[in-house]
Amino acid sequence: MALSGMRGLSVFISEIRNCQNKEQERLRVDKELGNIRTRFKNEKGLTPYDKKKYVWKMLYIFMLGYDVDFGHMEAVSLISAPKYPEKQVGYLVTSCLLNENHDFLRLAINTVRNDIIGRNETFQCLALTMVGNIGGREFAESLAPDVQKLLVSSSCRPLVRKKAALCLLRLFRKNPDVVNVDGWSDRMTQLLDEKNLGVLTSSMSLFVALVSNNHEAYWSCLPKCVKVLERLARNQDIPQEYTYYGIPSPWLQVKTMRALQYFPTVEDPNTRRALFEVLQRILMGTDVVKNVNKNNASHAVLFEALALVMHLDAEKEMMSQCVALLGKFIAVREPNIRYLGLENMTRMLMVTDVQDIIKRHQAQIITSLKDPDISIRRRALDLLYGMCDVSNAKDIVEELLQYLGTADFTMREELALKAAILAEKFAPDLSWYVDVILQLIDKAGDFVSDDIWFRVVQFVTNNEDLQPYAALKAREYLDKPAIHETMVKVSAYLLGEYSHLLARRPGCSPKDIFVIIHEKLPTVSTPTISILLSTYAKILMHSQPPDPELQNQIWAIFSKYETCIDTEIQQRAVEYFALSRKGEALMDILAEMPKFPERESSLIKKAEDTEADTAELSAIKSRTQLQASNALVVTSEREPPQLGMVKIPSVDHNSVSVDQELTQANGISHEVDHPQPDILGDLLSPLAIEAPPPPVSEDDALALAPVEEQDNIVKPIGDTAERFHALCLKDSGVLYEDPYVQIGIKADWRGHQGRLVIFLGNKTTSSLTSVQAVVLPPSHLKLELSSVPEVIPPRAQVQCPVEVVNLGPSRDVAVLDFSYMFGTSLVESKLRLPAVINKxxxxxxxxxxxxxxxxxxxxxxxxxxxxxxxxxxxxxxxxxxxxxxxxxxxxxxxxxxxxxxxxxxxxxxxxxxxxxxxxxxxxxxxxxxxxxxxxxxxxxxxxxxxxxxxxxxxxxSIPTAPSMPQQPQPIASSDPGALLAGLL
Amino acid sequence: MIRFILLQNRQGKTRLAKYYIPLEESEKHKVEYEVHRLVVNRDPKFTNFVEFRTHKVIYRRYAGLFFSLCVDITDNELAYLEGIHLFVEILDHFFSNVCELDLVFNFHKVYLILDEFILAGEFQETSKKAIIERMGELEKQE
CATH class of the missing domain: 3.30.310.10 (TATA-Binding Protein)
Known part of the structure; x- marks a missing residue:
């Protein structure tokens, strides 16, 4: 056993170790802290050696878990000591005890700078290390130029340069402006030629950060990265000390492949070929070996290669190779590999269309959902969530429900949320959806957030066919002996609205319903009582002619709560009581809730919100975000939701006129009645099963209406001409949207060439067939559209790249002729493509x-x-x-x-x-x-x-000019030939 | 990137803690407590990865010591897992057959070695030889 070399420190550590219990240890620590404090106060007698010793002791005590709230100053002051041993302690302890937000650090900034620009290499290293580990914004602004100089200096040893590279990375993360992109791209290219692998490893990490921030500036580095990778993969010129269990620096290989994932594509055919050769070699040449370390290292490289292949949208063959490998991995016993197999399969779902192949592994994945290791279970859950679509939703959701009963508490909320989202997104029919949510509440009520039950209420409100079914189900759950409070809420709400639809069934008379709900009242909390009161008012309204006995019972309850301490309950009680004496008028005021307008599901928002925070935006994430901007999410340019149980005349043009004056005379606003109107408002979503565009007439079935019943003229959502104009000024966005389809554009222009990717998204839960897209180029543009699939699967998005070459100046516009069949109707649009002159x-x-x-x-x-x-x-x-x-x-x-x-x-x-x-x-x-x-x-x-x-x-006139020459209306109705002639 | 590195024994005593993100003292101690609880009871047959808040802890046990790295969700798990092993090999070489007591009495050396291996939350040097030689240079200056 080696001793610390400082007797006092070693003795102290031994004494601490000899303490019999926590209490003794605390006493010993307190004594030492007291001692140190006194010595520090009286600095005169303190030698640098003493200071050093005490500062180490402080760090040791801090490591034991005690707060050390003094002595920071002493640690920082050691940084300016003239000799190495003290300086070293100062730097090291400061970076352990302080963080970038500490004011003391400012005191050191000058000393640190002097050490960095000074001649003493050891001091340079110490300073770079501390700044690299805890440097903040202020350091970034004052030190970045000096650190950059060291990194590219030809007189510094690799030792200093690798530290400078990572120090600069830290400063860049604190303030990206400190690296001037224009100046750095050339230097970065040179740095990637570095022969010393230590410097190269550090520089590659720096490069990943730079390129993740702005890949455009670093195109020239791309071939260099491929060279590095080739060199490593072929094991050319790699010193023995940089091979790890026979593998040339797996860490550098991984970093290099990570950097490559930040470039959208590899265009140069030679570079691309070289890269794919390396990747192919890694994919094919990684075998499972006995040695754990070797196996891990080679699989680290393999998984990074898989990620890169997915990113590059490799040829079909290579992709299926990847899927095959992942399929193998998710079935192995080795937990780490299985975990990574599941994780990467989930990532693969995000980038490519491999859903069908992955579905074959569904049974295997479900097995992992029951694995004893929570890490694996989480990955399996994520994957099942990602791979779910209409075809397998029933199976997957039922698996999740089953698992909910036994799942750990830590996972239940996520599980409930995911099951609810999947049930909503992919419900083959809505009664199934209602079943799933009610089961969820029944099995895991504590983990079902309000959002989930609000959502089911909306669906039922918006779908008349569903109402008797939902009411019946709610009634059945109320028979169970002990039900969760959330179940009381949702049942009471649904029965208040729709129990009259069940009236002829046994046990469903208004009175029966009232009795069974009222039984629950003593067990519920205040907010639920408010809902129950509304339900009673509704029951009363539905029992026409009035049943005097029921009426008296309910009136009695209202008058009981008229003096309730909770103002919400009190107000409801008073108002319902007054209202219910109005007789006929009650019918109008308490009539059924109008349909909710559709909006984005807050559940999905909630699921998306729980995203990771990472040092660099992950490559996949940035890619998916890009797509998301063009994806199927519809913005909420819709009328604000009208809420409340009481009908408002303007909402329903069919409704009998409501005596609003009367309502107001009684001091009742239309929202009095609703539990939490704002939250409910946020729940509305277009993602939930296709809905026709607004404005919606009340007669339209909102969700899930069979296609045949809907209007055959498909109208675009939003102003298509305006969308085109917006896209003339920016490079990505939505080009066209109707209730079924959304077309997004993302373009990239370079000189006289460009690449325009058209994203065709199917918003519905059925396939779009006979999809056709033809580009009609004007004479000055050469356009090549890759093939467009004839069918777009439900909720899928396909990407069709168009290569554009500009032959000469002209204001003529290319046109995309797009059509598809939805159900029995043909929808056709002619859309101008934003390949305009200013691009x-x-x-x-x-x-x-x-x-x-x-x-x-x-x-x-x-x-x-x-x-x-x-x-x-x-x-x-x-x-x-x-x-x-x-x-x-x-x-x-x-x-x-x-x-x-x-x-x-x-x-x-x-x-x-x-x-x-x-x-x-x-x-x-x-x-x-x-x-x-x-x-x-x-x-x-x-x-x-x-x-x-x-x-x-x-x-x-921008953006919609009537005076624009040839303003086409991209709607299928008029004669397409004439339109086209006008355009070209 | 690596958010922090912890070296803890089975009882939860911290033998080394290095943070590359700014945390307050109390938060550091809380993190150490939570990470220990997270890894200590995991079955050896489980994965070496476990989710921690919005990040992921990659850990490995050597005798009674747990080495834990907290990294981003998107980071390459196996690369960090083998990074831990490389660090252990370096310690083993430096202390010739390392044991927990070496790390206790020479915790300041361990910090120095770590600073040669990892900087700014990234791997700085992956050659065992280079690090051991560098430590030799530094010892001479003491």
């Missing part, structure tokens, strides 16, 4: 010296055109600048001395013109904002003209 602009700034010679040399028509534009949309100069930047024109302030004028430039790319500078000058009239003079110039007459017209279109 081929690059806003490159131009200096005064470049601008004026150009401006002068382009003397007049046809290269320079001038026009007075009238009818300009009112906007300030600032707004106009903003508009220009959205159009990818760069505004050059200062070029024109007149503050009312605006000069902008851009570079246009096409195959025929190549890069071509365009110059624009706008002269506004401060007295009359509706007119301006515009001058546009470029080397190409067509370009000049087209650009002038294009800018004019945007200035005159």
């Amino acid at each position: 081929f602009f690059q806003p490159i700034p131009v200096s005064t010296e470049e601008f004026f010679p150009q401006w002068r040399s382009l003397a007049g028509p046809p290269l320079k055109l001038q026009e007075v534009v009238r009818g300009v949309r009112a906007m300030s100069l600032g707004e106009m600048s903003h508009l220009f930047s959205s159009l990818r024109l760069i505004v050059c302030p200062g070029l024109d001395p007149n503050p009312s004028n605006l000069v902008a430039t851009t570079t246009f790319y096409s195959e025929s013109t190549r890069a071509m500078l365009c110059l624009v000058r706008i002269e506004t009239d401060p007295a009359d904002r509706t007119q301006l003079r515009m001058t546009v110039a470029s080397q190409d007459p067509t370009l000049t003209f087209e650009l002038k017209e294009y800018i004019k279109e945007h200035l005159v």
Whole structure:
């Protein structure tokens, strides 16, 4: 046993170890802390050695779990000690005891900087280490340039440089602005050529952080990463000390593959080929071996390779290889591998369409749901949740319900939430959904949040067919001897609304219902009593002609609660009592709740909210977020929900007029009645089974209505023209949406080329068939659309990339001719694609010296055109600048001395013109904002003209201009031929 | 990234604790208590991974000592699991046949070794040889 080398410290540790119990230990620690405190107070007699010893003791005591609330200053002051041993202790203990938010750290910042820029290598290392471990924003701002210098310095040993790399990573995480992207991409490329694997390992971690923040700036590093990977995978030139159980640094391999996942794609065919060779080798060449460490290390690499392959959307063959491997893994006994198999299968679901193959493993996955290890159970639950769709929802949800009975408490809430979401999303019929939720409440009432029962109430309210069934079920549950309070709430609510539909059944007369519900009243809490009172009022209203005995009973209850201490209950009691004496009027006021408007499910929101927090946004996550922005979530541009049990005239045009004055005379607002209106309002969702778009007439069955009954004319949701205009100014968003389909766009433009991905999303729970999408290009664009599948499965989204090449300047627009069958109706839309002229602009700034010679040399028509534009949309100069930047024109302030004028430039790319500078000058009239003079110039007459017209279109009226030349209405109704002719 | 590293014995005594995220003292002690409870009773046949709050703890037991790394949910579990083993190999080499007492009496050395191995929550050096040589250099300066 080695001793610490400091006698006093060793003795203290021994004494602590000899303490018989916790109490003795505490006494010994208190004594020592007292001693240290006294010594520190009286600093004069303290040698550096003593100080060092005491600071170590403090750290030891802190490690034992005691709070050490003094002495931080002493630890920090050791940092400025001149000699290594004291300085080392100062740095080390400071980074253990303090964190970046401590004020004391500021005191050290100068010393730290001096150590970093000083000549003593050991001090440099100490300083870099502390800053790397606990440096905060302030450190980032003052030290980043020095640390960067060390990292790229040719005179520093690798020892210093690897620390500098990770120190910089810390500073970058604290404040990304400290790394200047422009300057760093070149240096990063060089760093990735590093021969020393220690430096390379550290630099690769730095690189992952940089690239996750902005991959655009680091394209040049991509081939370097592939080179590193090749070098490792082939074991070329790897020193023995960097191989771990025969595997060339598994950590560096993993990091490098992680970095590659932040690039959306690998375009260069040679790089791509090289990368896939390496990946193929890893996929095929990883065998299970006896040695645990070797096995783990090689599988660490394998799982990262799998993630990268999934990310790159490899060829079908390789994908199925991956799925096969994962299928193997989820069946092995080795728990770690099985865990990772399940985890990666879940990730795979997010990125590719492999649902069908994964479904084959359903039985195996369900086995893992019963594994004794909670970690595995969680992964299995996630996977089952992710793979669930209409075809297997019944099986999976029933498995989950069964498991709920035996699951650990820690998992029940999540399990209940997931089961509820799946039941809602994929219900083959709604009565099943009601069954599932009621079972959930029955089996795990404590874990069923209010959201879940609010949601079932909404469904029942919105589906008349369901109401008798739900009421009957609720009635059955009330017969059970001990039911959860949530069950009382939901049953009481449902029976209040719909028990009259059961009236002819035995045991379901208003009186019977009242009696059985009232039995529960003594057992429930205050909020539930409010619901019960509403239910009684409703029962009373439904028993026509009135049953005097029942009436008296209920009135008695109301008068009892008129003096209740809870104001909500009191108010209800008073108001219901008054209302119920109104006779006929009661019928109107307490009539059934109107249907709820559809909105996003708060359950799903809730499930999404519990997301992880990670140092770098994970590659998969950023990808899914990207897709989510185009995905099936419908925004809530709908009318606010009208809530309350009492009907409001404006909601229901069929309803008999309600005597509102009367209501108000009695001091009753329409929301008095509702338990928690705001929460309920949030529950409404479009994701739950297809709903027709608003405005919805009351007669429409809201959810799950058979398709045949719905209107055959499918109308787009939102203004499609407006969506197109918005997409002219940005690169991703929704292009078109109707009740069944959502089409999203994500585009990426480079020079005269572009790639536009069309996301076709099926919002419904049935397949869309006969899907057709054809792109009709104008003469100046070359467009290639990859094949579009004929069928889009329920709730699935398919991506169709379109490759775009710009041949020349033109304002003509490409059109997407899209059609599908839903049920028996054909839906067809012609949609303009936002591959417009400004997408081929690059806003490159131009200096005064470049601008004026150009401006002068382009003397007049046809290269320079001038026009007075009238009818300009009112906007300030600032707004106009903003508009220009959205159009990818760069505004050059200062070029024109007149503050009312605006000069902008851009570079246009096409195959025929190549890069071509365009110059624009706008002269506004401060007295009359509706007119301006515009001058546009470029080397190409067509370009000049087209650009002038294009800018004019945007200035005159944005986004929906009736004066827009050829405004197509992408609706199938009119003659498509004529429309097309107008467009092209 | 690694959020923190803990070295604890079965009784829950902390032998090393290093945090790469800013936590207050009391929070640190709470985390140590929770992580110990989380890993100590897990069956050896279970996975080496367990969810902890919004992160994941990768742990491994050597005799009576638990080495735990808290990492991001999306991090590569096996790479960190073998990182723990590499750290143990380095300690074993440095103390020639390491035991818990070495770590108790030389806790400050363990911190130094860790600082050569991990920095800013990332692996800094994965060569055992390089780290051992570096420790030799530092010992000379003491």
